[in-house]
Amino acid sequence: MNKLEKMLYEADPSANAPGKCAALARLEAVDIPRRKAGRLRPALAAACVCLLLAGAVGTGAAQAAFEYIREVFFTKEVVVPEEIEGPFEFISSAEASARQCGEIESRQVKTVEMSPEEAKAKFSTPFMLPEILPEGMYLDMIKVYADSEYSHDGRNVFVYYSNDNNKYGYPMMLFIIARLDWEYDTLNITEFQWITDEKNITKYITADGTEVYSFLNREDHQIKISFVKDNFGYTFSLRPEEPLTDEELIAMVDSMR
């Protein structure tokens, strides 16, 4: 939360309100059924005016992403909807990294065998995925990584976004390293930074020593959210309708802090 938002949240003129109790007493003294007959206030008309005024404003992918992330991390125990139940790809994160990076010589590729039943049992546990995707955002991919190496303690969350049409003229990636507190469903952003990599391969080591390999997707503008739960890493990608501007992206990150 930035300073302005903190100011807004902390503002409390009601602390100086003079007549809370008196107002309640007056309200309780009101003979509601009798008054109702003689009081036809123009609430309906006002509501109609509201609806007429409520025209659509331009959509922004940053807000879509922000909404989505809010939903993901602040919605409690949303179950995966039936219609996106699969197929899912079950691979180790090492293999995922290797695939993404076009083989990384120093890492062993390991495929984890898992029956569909086992996978489904794992995947059907409460999972923080919204039932309805926000307007302007498409679900591109869900991957479940068995034997995940994304995190040592299973509580880190990585949100990253690649943007290859930025003002600098070369690909950039934003990593957001966060700690997700499953108990309270809160997301605490611990660090974030822009990463540039001309080779398309990024190896990023987080503060707790976790190695994350990633790949800059030059074709798509995607937001990928990866996290680990019950020793399984989950990654899903979202594709906004339009690329995020740097400003929108930073605003999104600011909003999450």
Next chain:
Amino acid sequence: MERRIMPRESLEARYEQYYKRLYNYFYFRAGSHHDAEDLVETVFEKVVENYPAYDAGKAPFDVWIFTIARNSLIDFTRKTQTAELPEDARADSNPEREVLESERDRALADAVAELPEREQSALAMKYFARLKNKEIARILGCSGVNTGVILHRALKKLRVILTEKGVSPYE
């Protein structure tokens, strides 16, 4: 169908629950303690009157009560003929209260009042009424994404206005 009457104890509980959020919402929109109090009272009168028609299946209570609040504010604004209240209406006439009132709250209220109505509305619902974007979207009749856009723009403008007023909104 049996007519539902809001029990007194339920009214009291709702009043306790929503007073602060409604008050702050109205204060930052209407600009004075007096008007905020009147508007809160109006909302609760309407809540009690319309409670028999309230359908929890159609809208959460938060959305319902703040829809009433917004409509009450529109009604109030129409009666006062201007959403932009004069400076003296914003100030409290009670000197003692003036001392108590946070200068920052007042600066914020003045800054919020300079935003377009729709942005004021979204901002007040988000930060003063503590509604979620989805709830604000339902009240404003737009999508959650649009609400995010409105809020983003509002915050951006608010930063500029506050800076001009000598209140730093930055870290």
